[in-house]
Amino acid sequence: xxxxxxxxxxxxxxxxxxxxxxxxxxxxxxxxxxxxxxxxxxxxxxxxxxxxxxxxxxxxxxxxxxxxxxxxxxxxxxxxxxxxxxxxxxxxxxxxxxxxxxxxxxxxxxxxxxxxxxxxxxxxxxxxxxxxxxxxxxxxxxxxxxxxxxxxxxxxxxxxxxxxxxxxxxxxxxxxxxxxxxxxxxxxxxxxxxxxxxxxxxxxxxxxxxxxxxxxxxxxxxxxxxxxxxxxx
Amino acid sequence: xxxxxxxxxxxxxxxxxxxxxxxxxxxxxxxxxxxxxxxxxxxxxxxxxxxxxxxxxxxxxxxxxxxxxxxxxxxxxxxxxxxxxxxxxxxxxxxxxxxxxxxxxxxxxxxxxxxxxxxxxxxxxxxxxxxxxxxxxxxxxxxxxxxxxxxxxxxxxx
Numbered sequence: 023x024x025x026x027x028x029x030x031x032x033x034x035x036x037x038x039x040x041x042x043x044x045x046x047x048x049x050x051x052x053x054x055x056x057x058x059x060x061x062x063x064x065x066x067x068x069x070x071x072x073x074x075x076x077x078x079x080x081x082x083x084x085x086x087x088x089x090x091x092x093x094x095x096x097x098x099x100x101x102x103x104x105x106x107x108x109x110x111x112x113x114x115x116x117x118x119x120x121x122x123x124x125x126x127x128x129x130x131x132x133x134x135x136x137x138x139x140x141x142x143x144x145x146x147x148x149x150x151x152x153x154x155x156x157x158x159x160x161x162x163x164x165x166x167x168x169x170x171x172x173x174x175x176x177x178x179x180x181x182x183x184x185x186x187x188x189x190x191x192x193x194x195x196x197x198x199x200x201x202x203x204x205x206x207x208x209x210x211x212x213x214x215x216x217x218x219x220x221x222x223x224x225x226x227x228x229x230x231x232x233x234x235x236x237x238x239x240x241x242x243x244x245x246x247x248x249x250x251x252x253x254x255x
Numbered sequence: 256x257x258x259x260x261x262x263x264x265x266x267x268x269x270x271x272x273x274x275x276x277x278x279x280x281x282x283x284x285x286x287x288x289x290x291x292x293x294x295x296x297x298x299x300x301x302x303x304x305x306x307x308x309x310x311x312x313x314x315x316x317x318x319x320x321x322x323x324x325x326x327x328x329x330x331x332x333x334x335x336x337x338x339x340x341x342x343x344x345x346x347x348x349x350x351x352x353x354x355x356x357x358x359x360x361x362x363x364x365x366x367x368x369x370x371x372x373x374x375x376x377x378x379x380x381x382x383x384x385x386x387x388x389x390x391x392x393x394x395x396x397x398x399x400x401x402x403x404x405x406x407x408x409x410x411x412x413x
Contacts, residue, residue, distance in 0.1 A: 033398040037372060039379050064347065068405055071349035072373040076358065081264035082274070085281055134292070183293060 023051040028058050036065055124212030127184055129221050132202045132236040135180070135191070141200070142178030142193050152179045156190050164190045164205040165228050165255035172250045174201065185210060194247070199239040201247060208232040217241075224248045228255050259300050262375055263307040266385075269370045270311040270363050276318075277311075284310040301377070301384035308367065308385055315363055347409045357407040365400035372397055 028051045034040050035048045052059045135141050144155040153166040159181055168176065174194045182191040182204055192203040208230050215224045222244045224235045233251070237244055263284065268277040284307040295302050358366055364386070371377045371385060382397075383390045 030398070033401060034379070034394055037379070037397075039394075064405055065401055067347070067349060068401060068408075069373060071354055072369060072404075075349065075351040075354050076374065077355075078374050079261075079265045079268040079277070081260045081281065082278060085260055085264060085278060085285075134289075140293075181293070183295065 023047045025051075025055060025058055028052070028055070029061065032058070032062050032065060036062070036069065124185055124210070125216060125218050125223060128202075128204060128213055128223060128234055128236050129218050131182055131184060131191075131204070132200075132221060135182075135193075135202055136200060141180070143180035145178040147176045147178075149176060152176060152192070155179060160188050160190050160205075162190075162205070162207060162231055164192065164231060165233075165251075166192055167251055167254035169194065169247070169250050169254065172246070173197075174247055174250065185212070196237070196239045196243055196247070199237055201235055201237040201239060201244065203251070204234045204236070206232050206234075226252060228252070259303050262300065263304060265374060266304055266367070266370055267307055267311045269358070269374075270308070270367060271314060272359060276314055280311045280314050281307060283314075298381070298384075301381040304371075304375075304385045305387060309387075312363065347405065349408065353408060354404075357404050360407060361400055361403060365396050365403065368393060368397040369400050369404070 028048055031040060031044060031048050035045060040048065052062055144152055146152050146155075147170070149166040149168050153164065156164060156179065166176065166179070170176070174196055177193040177195055177200075179193065180191045182189045184204060184206060187206050187210060189204055189206040192205065194201040194203065208227050210232055213223055213225060213234055217223070221236055221238050222241050224244055224247075226233050226248055233255075235244060235247060235251075237247075239247075260281065263281050264277055267280040267284075268274065271277050271280060284303070287310065288303055288306050291306070358369065361369070367386060368382065371382045377385070379390050379393050382393045386393065388396075
């Protein structure tokens, strides 16, 4: 290895980004070439100095809103303070990536969907429109039963990305409450029926697909929803 | 706990050089990230920092345009393309103040690489995602940034 080549690779060598064979070539060259070795030494000192002498800035408190219970947020349509909710949600969303927990993810997806412009990608109360819409967008075919006669009209559907999987979200309503039904392959683990922050979650399987319903509708209503969905799904 | 907002603020603060601007950039980035979240694939940290980085760069450009409009703008003198040459080495002083000044004198695209690598310990792959450039560009910008810092610190004449 000649000096020109070594010099180009010194940074990557220092950063541990070279594959083993190149690393050994660089090491051999550094043993043989005092000029490049000295250069490398300066770069090491520079790295140390940067890491120890330069400030790493921390975000001010204004960017870290105090934790508030999700229950305090308005549920649907008008009156949502977009800015404040944005910061809280971004915290929830990003935190979720660091500590995966399907239940938290479902709740935050549900709340996020309630913000303007993101409830449905395909707005339709007709299951014959919503069900085929997912073809080619997700690699399964969700059940989309018509439950209007039971007081759960279909509002539409959207794509949802949860826990590393491309899923389908079916949106139903009960009076003024939104029920999000997330559909994923049944192999996805987690989020059994539970309550979290005032929201109810119910979980069932049909075939090889898992369904998770999230809503703040009364628990008894959500149980009825599950029963009717299973009956007609 | 917002585990990436510190890294976001650190990057924005180093790029913009000002607390207030950095806060604006991160707030702007947070709103954009919320809207774009449905498209997230893979690691959240580089994805989020890419949004912060772009918001910061936009603010830098807007600031420059404002300055050009307000002043009679004579060209800011270029510091010249000093590069590190061991043959001209004198004793380097790595003191904090001079290091900070040298960092602030780097073009933001180079300074960004130093921050992501040395302060955030990101891999080249993650850095390329944040900056939106190929890994080769990451390597060359980082290498030139380091050479320039050393040259400035050593006060190598042009």
